[in-house]
Amino acid sequence: MKNSPSIDEQIEMYRRMIVVRRLEEGLGALHKEGRTRGPIHRCDGQEAVGVAATAMLRETDLVTSTHRGHAHYIGKGLDVYPVIAEIFGRDTGYCGGRAGHMLIADASKGMIGGNAIVGAGIPAATGMALSNQILGNDNVAMCIFGDGASQTGICHEAMNMAGLWKLPVVFVLEHNKFGLTVPTAVQSPVDDISIRAAGYGMPSVIVDGNDPVAVYRAVAGMVERARRGEGPGMVEAKTYRWEGFSTSDMGGYQTPEEIAAWKARDPIRIAFEALKGEVGEARLTRIDEEASEEVRAAFERALSDPFPAFDYHSASAAYSEVN
Numbered sequence: 161m162k163n164s165p166s167i168d169e170q171i172e173m174y175r176r177m178i179v180v181r182r183l184e185e186g187l188g189a190l191h192k193e194g195r196t197r198g199p200i201h202r203c204d205g206q207e208a209v210g211v212a213a214t215a216m217l218r219e220t221d222l223v224t225s226t227h228r229g230h231a232h233y234i235g236k237g238l239d240v241y242p243v244i245a246e247i248f249g250r251d252t253g254y255c256g257g258r259a260g261h262m263l264i265a266d267a268s269k270g271m272i273g274g275n276a277i278v279g280a281g282i283p284a285a286t287g288m289a290l291s292n293q294i295l296g297n298d299n300v301a302m303c304i305f306g307d308g309a310s311q312t313g314i315c316h317e318a319m320n321m322a323g324l325w326k327l328p329v330v331f332v333l334e335h336n337k338f339g340l341t342v343p344t345a346v347q348s349p350v351d352d353i354s355i356r357a358a359g360y361g362m363p364s365v366i367v368d369g370n371d372p373v374a375v376y377r378a379v380a381g382m383v384e385r386a387r388r389g390e391g392p393g394m395v396e397a398k399t400y401r402w403e404g405f406s407t408s409d410m411g412g413y414q415t416p417e418e419i420a421a422w423k424a425r426d427p428i429r430i431a432f433e434a435l436k437g438e439v440g441e442a443r444l445t446r447i448d449e450e451a452s453e454e455v456r457a458a459f460e461r462a463l464s465d466p467f468p469a470f471d472y473h474s475a476s477a478a479y480s481e482v483n
């Protein structure tokens with residue numbers, strides 16, 4: 161089928177989703193031991209969106225992320241070890257230990273960064289698309305954002321401009337049913353938020369966000385038309401946040417039945433079932449073991465890395481000079 165991922169791409173998406181899952185589980189365990197700082201926004205159960213939406217992109221395509229960006233980072237080709245080092249503030253992290261888990265970026269891979277300001281990645285990606293259009297290249301920009309972010313004023317302004325100027329930007333709405341602790345029904349008059357795309361003159365598709373192949377196909381179609389200069393598009397990937405808003409979430413607003421129903425549709429299991437006939441269960445299990453070991457070793461290494469050096473005297477001398 162047009163825009164379908166190859167078997168090799170599907171295997172790589174499966175592997176990357178496992179890397180993200182083990183990362184999230186590791187962070188959860190370390191939080192329980194009191195070894196993390198600040199809130200951590202886990203994306204367990206949502207891995208297929210970030211990993212599959214970015215799987216067909218080039219390094220020169222630019223992606224903006226959110227406060228819940230671990231699957232976006234790994235999907236766009238970042239390595240898990242410097243991601244973990246960054247989360248724990250180590251010198252070896254992607255941003256020298258100064259960004260923390262919400263702001264990780266690696267421009268050389270086209271990951272322009274997470275963002276703690278809800279909705280802020282939407283105009284940023286739109287501006288990057290405008291820049292690509294002016295430069296006359298065929299790179300696309302992608303913004304992955306949440307249902308809460310879609311309620312911001314800046315989302316409307318950016319999408320209006322993208323539609324008006326036919327900018328090469330793909331809006332991937334990761335609809336996980338909650339903004340903070342607020343369910344969609346309390347923040348939006350419509351459940352299918354992507355119907356708003358029509359008002360911006362862009363096409364939209366609603367897709368099962370727990371099925372990586374479906375996400376890939378839907379996003380690849382929008383990426384292709386953006387590359388051809390036909391303008392923006394939106395994909396609304398319906399998914400669910402298994403682990404609450406963040407590690408500081410007290411819970412109580414998600415029913416056990418609802419969580420269980422979504423866990424029964426685990427994206428990693430869906431990928432496994434789709435691939436096992438093609439490549440065999442043994443190979444998939446081996447990939448799982450290797451990815452899990454990679455993440456375990458990355459935690460071990462990152463946690464023994466040094467913190468960034470801070471030279472108080474030269475920093476305060478530089479401060480006095482400019483003030």
Ligand SMILES: Cc1ncc(C[n+]2csc(CCOP(=O)(O)OP(=O)(O)O)c2C)c(N)n1
Nearest residue numbers: 228276277278306307308309336338339340
């Ligand atoms: C401009 C702004 N307003 C409010 C917040 C507080 N805040 C952080 S995350 C969040 C909810 C975001 O919801 P959504 O976009 O659906 O992402 P999710 O957490 O569900 O993945 C809010 C309101 C913020 N960080 N920035």
